[in-house]
Amino acid sequence: MLQIERDADGVRLAGRFDAGQVETANRVFDTVETSVEVRCDALDYISSAGLSVLLHTQQRLSRTGHGLRLSGLNPHIRLVFEYAGLTDIFAIR
């Protein structure tokens, strides 16, 4: 199950971002229109379905000069970003 919250600081993800969570996540990411931080410190898992939501959002934001900043990726998720070639696509810290 994915917990996703939009607050003044950006977006916070927790739990599992799998193919069953895409609609829920899209409803939140579709409201993002400027650069924000996506806090992933409590995110345990992400699959290609979750990556696609982030990638689609990044493509949309980049057209207006904005982007997502990702923080708190656990080592397994960071490895997935590396295998997917996404470490240069997102600002990650």
Added chain:
Amino acid sequence: MDRSFERSLERLDDIFTFLAECASEYALDPGSTFAVNMAVEELFTNMVKYNRSGTGDIAVSVNGHADGVEVRMVDPDSQPFDITAMAEIDTSAPLEARRPGGLGIHLVRSLMDEVQYDYRGRKTSIRLFKNRP
């Protein structure tokens, strides 16, 4: 451990529960557990999305060995789609050229140490192996 799942994305949570039981039973390390979860999700969702009219449940079996974990998935009624023969995606393409298609299979092949595909008589069988660290 073996279990079969209805051909529906609504079964994903049941699959993750089953995989957690397997991880506990075979004392899998966190990296192997993550890789097995991702591989099974990616393959199961592909089997559901691209073969909705197939009949019969999709079987998932996980077995722990001294040197790693073995996963087998069987779709009894499917079209051929050799995941080991798929062209590599371009992971260095610029943002605007990125497409999600093929990313899931790319990650399965990256995270698992062995990926084998077999197709005969409409039955797809996939065997995966992840070495213990």
